[in-house]
Amino acid sequence: MREVNCPVCQASIFLDEEDKKGDTVYCSYCGSPLKLSAKKDDEELMAEEED
Numbered sequence: 001m002r003e004v005n006c007p008v009c010q011a012s013i014f015l016d017e018e019d020k021k022g023d024t025v026y027c028s029y030c031g032s033p034l035k036l037s038a039k040k041d042d043e044e045l046m047a048e049e050e051d
C-alpha cells in the first residue's frame, strides 16, 4: 500500500488504489487538505499543502 507523509503534521497517510496525482486527500490526523503531486507520472506520490 502506498503512503505519503503529511507536510503539516508528518503523519503517514495511506492512499487508496484510485488516488492519483492531482487528487486531494485529507490527513487523517490533522484534517488538512493535501494535494497529491508526483515528480514523474504517478510514481513517488507526495502530498502538498493546499492553499
Ligand SMILES: [Zn+2]
Pocket: 006, 007, 008, 009, 010, 011, 027, 028, 029, 030, 031, 032
Ligand atoms: Zn496532518
